[in-house]
Amino acid sequence: MNTKRLVSQSVRAMARYKLRTAFMMLGSFIGVAALTLTMSVGQGVRAKMLVTIRQVLGDQSILVAGGGSRMMGSPRAGAARLTVDDIAAVAKDIPAIDGWDPQAELSGTSVRYGDVTATARITGQSERWSRVWGRGVSRGESFDAAAVASSARVALIGETVARTLFSDQDPIDAEIRIGAVPVRVVGILERFGNDMHGMDRDNEIIVPISTLMRRLTNADAINAAKLLVKDPALEEETAAEIKRVLRLRHALDKDQPDDFTVVTSLDAQKMMQMIQRVLVVYLPLVGGIALVVGGVVAATLMLASVNERTSEIGLRRAVGARPEDIRRQFVIETAAIIIVGALVGILLGYAGAQAVASRLKLDGAFSWTAVLVSLAAATIVGLLAGVLPARRAAQLHPADALR
Amino acid sequence: MIELLEIRKRFTGDAGAVIDALAGVSLRIERGEFVAIVGASGSGKSTLMNILGLLDQPTSGQYLFDGEDVAGLSVAEQARFRNKRVGFVFQSFHLLARTSALENVELPLLYSDRSSIDNLARRALDAVGLSDRVSHTPSQLSGGQQQRVAIARALVNEPDLLLADEPTGNLDAKAATEIMEIFRTLNASGRTVVLVTHDPTMARYAQRTVRLERGRIVADERAALQEVS
Numbered sequence: 247m248n249t250k251r252l253v254s255q256s257v258r259a260m261a262r263y264k265l266r267t268a269f270m271m272l273g274s275f276i277g278v279a280a281l282t283l284t285m286s287v288g289q290g291v292r293a294k295m296l297v298t299i300r301q302v303l304g305d306q307s308i309l310v311a312g313g314g315s316r317m318m319g320s321p322r323a324g325a326a327r328l329t330v331d332d333i334a335a336v337a338k339d340i341p342a343i344d345g346w347d348p349q350a351e352l353s354g355t356s357v358r359y360g361d362v363t364a365t366a367r368i369t370g371q372s373e374r375w376s377r378v379w380g381r382g383v384s385r386g387e388s389f390d391a392a393a394v395a396s397s398a399r400v401a402l403i404g405e406t407v408a409r410t411l412f413s414d415q416d417p418i419d420a421e422i423r424i425g426a427v428p429v430r431v432v433g434i435l436e437r438f439g440n441d442m443h444g445m446d447r448d449n450e451i452i453v454p455i456s457t458l459m460r461r462l463t464n465a466d467a468i469n470a471a472k473l474l475v476k477d478p479a480l481e482e483e484t485a486a487e488i489k490r491v492l493r494l495r496h497a498l499d500k501d502q503p504d505d506f507t508v509v510t511s512l513d514a515q516k517m518m519q520m521i522q523r524v525l526v527v528y529l530p531l532v533g534g535i536a537l538v539v540g541g542v543v544a545a546t547l548m549l550a551s552v553n554e555r556t557s558e559i560g561l562r563r564a565v566g567a568r569p570e571d572i573r574r575q576f577v578i579e580t581a582a583i584i585i586v587g588a589l590v591g592i593l594l595g596y597a598g599a600q601a602v603a604s605r606l607k608l609d610g611a612f613s614w615t616a617v618l619v620s621l622a623a624a625t626i627v628g629l630l631a632g633v634l635p636a637r638r639a640a641q642l643h644p645a646d647a648l649r
Numbered sequence: 650m651i652e653l654l655e656i657r658k659r660f661t662g663d664a665g666a667v668i669d670a671l672a673g674v675s676l677r678i679e680r681g682e683f684v685a686i687v688g689a690s691g692s693g694k695s696t697l698m699n700i701l702g703l704l705d706q707p708t709s710g711q712y713l714f715d716g717e718d719v720a721g722l723s724v725a726e727q728a729r730f731r732n733k734r735v736g737f738v739f740q741s742f743h744l745l746a747r748t749s750a751l752e753n754v755e756l757p758l759l760y761s762d763r764s765s766i767d768n769l770a771r772r773a774l775d776a777v778g779l780s781d782r783v784s785h786t787p788s789q790l791s792g793g794q795q796q797r798v799a800i801a802r803a804l805v806n807e808p809d810l811l812l813a814d815e816p817t818g819n820l821d822a823k824a825a826t827e828i829m830e831i832f833r834t835l836n837a838s839g840r841t842v843v844l845v846t847h848d849p850t851m852a853r854y855a856q857r858t859v860r861l862e863r864g865r866i867v868a869d870e871r872a873a874l875q876e877v878s
Contacts, residue, residue, distance in 0.1 A: 251759050262747045561743040564704060565802070566732020566760035568725045645705040648739065 247571050249578075256579040260586070263551065270547050270580070271587030273540015274627065278588040278620045281533030282595025283602070285616030288525030290599070290608035295518060298441050303511040304380060306478040308485050310336075310492070311470040311507045327496060328506055330455065333471040336491045342484045345474040347371055347378035350458050350465065357451065359411040359422045366407045368424060368451045370458025378472050386418045386433030389454050397456040399429040404448035405437055427461050429453060440607045478511075485510045530616075534623060541584065541627035548580050548635035559639050560647025573640035580632030581625060588624030592617055650809065650841060651678040651701065656710035658696050658864075670696040671707070672864035678843065680809070683836040685844045685855035692861040695814060698845045702735050702812045703727045715809075732760050736803025740815035742795045744787040750774060750798045751783040757806045773801035777831060793824030800831055811835065814845045829854045 247255075260267045303309060312328035330348045337343045352368040373391045376382050389400045401422065408417045417431045438447035459465050475484050485508050492506055552559070559572055567575075596612065658671040670693045678684055688694045699705035700712065703719060712720040719730060731737075736757075744753045754773050758766040774780055777797040787795050796816060803811055813832065817825035833854055836842045844855055852858050853872075860868035 247759050255759070258748065258752070262745075557741075557743055558745060561739075561745075562756070562760070563728070564702070564731060564737045564743075565757035566728050566806075568728040568760075570725070571728075571760060643705075645699040648704065648743065 247567070247575070252571075252574055252578050253582065255575060256582040259579050260583055266547055266551055267583050270544040270583045271590070273543045274537055274584040274587035274624050275540075275591040275594070277533050277535075277537030277540050278591030278624055279533075279595040279598065280536055280591075281530050281620045281623065282592050282613075282616045283598040284529035284533055285526070285619065286596065286599035286613045287602050287606075287608070288522075288529055289613040289616070290603050291525055291606070292518075292522050294606075294608050295521065299511070299514045299518060302441075303472075303509070303514050304474075306475045306481060307378075307511060308473045308475060308481065308488060309470060309507075309509040310473065310488060311509070312467055313505065313507060328468050328471070328492075329466060330468055332492060332495055333468070333473070335495060336488050337473065339491050340484060340487045342476050342480045342487075343473050344476045345374055345378050346471055347374045348455055348468045348471040349375075350455055350463070350468045352458060352463055355425055355462075357407065357411065357422055357424050359417075359420060362411050364407055364410040364449075366404070366449050366451050367445075368453060368458065368462065370453050370455035370462075372455055375452065378474060381438065382436050383433035384436045386431070388433055394454040394456050397460050398454055399427065399457060399461070400432045400453065401429040402433040402435050402452040403431055404435045404450040406446055406449040407451055408434055410449075424451065424453070424462060429457070481510045481512055530619070533620075537623055537627055540587075541631040544580060544584055544628070545631035545634055548576065548632065549638060552576065552635045552639045555639075556642060556647045559642050560644050560649075563642075563644035564648060569640040572642075573636045576636035576639045577629060577632035580635065581628030584624050584628030584631060585621070588620060588628075591624075592620055595620070650680040650715055651676070652711075652713040653677075653700075654711040654713075656697075656700060656707045656712065658693070658700065658705070659708045669864050671700070673710070674861075674864070674866055676859065676866065676869075678841065680841055681836070681839055682857060683833070683842045683844070683855045685846060685852035685858045686861060687846060687849070687852050687858055688861035689847065691863075693864040694845045694847075694861050697861065698812055698814050698843065701810075701843060702737055703731055704737075728760070732757055733806055734809050736800075736806070736808040736811045738796070738799050738803050738811065738813040738816045740818040742787070742792075742799045742819070744795055744798055744802075746788070747786055749784045749786055750779060750790070750801075753787070753798055754801045754805050756802060761806055769805055770801075773805040774798070776804060777801045791824065792820050793827055796820060796824070796828050797831065800828070800835075804835070809841060811840055811842045812845075813842065815847070816844070817846070817848065817851055825851065 310328065310333065333346055333348050337346045348371065350370040354365055355368050357364045357366050373389055373394050376388055383402055388402060389398060393400055401424070403417060411417065411422060412420065417434065420431050421428050422431060435448065435450065435452065441447050453462070455468070473488070475481050488508055489504065493504065496505055498505065562572060599612065653674055653676040656671050656674045657669065660668045660670055662668060674697060686694045686697060696705065700707050707720060711718060714734070722730060745756070751770050751774065754770040755766050758769060763769065771780070771783065774783055777800050779794060779797055779801065782790060782794060787798070790798065811832070817828055820828065829851055832842050832844065844851065846852055857869070857871045859866055
């Protein structure tokens with residue numbers, strides 16, 4: 247029997263034994279749905295993280311944050327001892343440092359223009375922010391060193407803030423209030439989009455760091471600073487230097503832990519790899535295991551089906567099927583059921599990935615690799631699951647099978 | 650057409666007991682004959698039919714079909730032989746459940762190298778008077794109709810030999826008569842028919858009756874031209 251006829255016979259057999267088909271599909275369906283979902287989401291998260299890490303750290307930079315030894319995340323409470331002077335001293339002592347920018351933050355403060363109110367994240371930064379963070383202004387201009395020195399009441403606003411406060415008016419030179427403090431809008435920040443945490447980085451206002459620390463918060467500790475390194479090869483060495491200088495300035499004893507965190511782009515890459523391993527290897531592995539279990543279930547059900555269909559097998563032999571035809575029929579039937587289950591699983595996994603992606607604000611949470619890997623895995627599992635039942639069927643003696 | 654020489658078939662039971670289902674059967678059947686093989690159950694008549702249809706191999710002896718030693722064919726050649734040259738009709742019909750009459754009849758064609766199969770299957774159903782039942786599934790057909798579908802399936806590849814094993818065993822008298830009339834018509838148009846039965850009424854449709862007892866032929870009678878009421 248040729249392959250086309252075999253496949254159409256398989257489809258008919260699926261329709262004839264609907265319940266069995268459904269149970270056989272279940273395993274491959276769940277396995278492949280999990281596989282597609284985790285691989286797609288993993289890919290999406292990974293892509294997002296890569297972009298964000300590049301945005302935050304670039305290729306040759308070091309991030310210093312106040313607080314304990316967590317690699318990322320918010321600094322430990324009560325440990326906020328990092329000051330602008332600390333970073334200035336570090337930059338002065340270590341020649342490999344090419345530029346730096348301190349950052350202090352004020353979250354969720356209300357901002358008003360006329361009678362319109364918005365909530366935005368406010369950061370205070372130095373006049374070097376644009377070069378260090380690789381982001382500029384799309385309109386107007388940034389503030390200069392003099393503005394930072396004089397705690398000038400100027401602000402750069404993101405597009406979301408501009409849209410909320412001004413709708414279609416021109417924000418440049420308008421006066422807005424951050425809390426109770428009036429500041430003048432001098433520029434619009436370049437568009438950024440969402441970051442790794444799904445936060446809208448266009449809902450942001452940048453003011454000179456002195457303005458934030460003296461006029462808005464009256465704090466003397468900064469949240470973090472980013473330092474550029476002249477040569478990426480010097481990154482590790484420089485990070486060690488930074489730690490040494492900071493420990494010295496903070497007068498920490500040998501047995502005391504760091505009260506700051508230094509993250510190099512290399513650290514970030516390592517962390518990336520770890521997360522990637524979880525997302526791209528272990529999660530799909532779980533889906534793969536489900537698929538294999540599904541394959542075993544399918545093989546068992548198919549064996550039972552061979553026993554039930556003994557007389558069909560005998561009849562087929564009587565009308566001219568070779569053992570080879572019977573063997574191929576059952577292999578293809580098993581594989582076809584598992585592959586159809588897999589196709590449905592891919593659709594569901596894809597839908598799930600889209601749902602997760604839209605919640606996490608990821609883009610590109612679709613992976614052809616996931617689809618191809620899922621299909622290939624399902625095909626292999628399907629063919630393997632069919633081998634044993636098919637061999638059993640092909641070995642039946644026609645006269646016995648017809649009895 | 651068929652020549653059996655000293656065919657023996659020995660089965661070894663579970664307890665090691667040896668049973669000779671056929672203990673040296675020699676038989677010639679000419680093209681166009683209608684032969685009934687009769688005997689009590691256990692006489693070896695079904696084994697004989699399985700050997701005639703190459704569903705089973707004799708332990709020893711020779712089976713010539715049109716002069717060719719078919720017992721020595723490879724498994725694939727035997728499958729081809731069953732496909733092309735033999736049509737089987739069984740007591741329990743052996744139709745695929747939940748499958749239309751047409752698809753059931755098409756089954757032997759699927760294993761042949763023919764390309765246009767739909768027409769042939771329809772013609773075969775037509776020949777057994779079921780052209781209005783092509784898309785019915787077995788459960789929607791009466792026993793007699795199911796057996797007619799099975800006959801259409803046996804005929805669809807235009808075999809030389811029709812082997813029927815108790816074809817009326819599961820049917821009521823009326824349906825049985827219909828089925829036997831079909832066999833008689835097929836025989837009248839030149840087809841060789843071998844009918845295995847224990848029922849003398851059915852055997853009377855044949856021109857020749859071969860009686861088996863304990864694996865041996867004990868009688869081989871040619872009926873004079875007879876009328877069956």
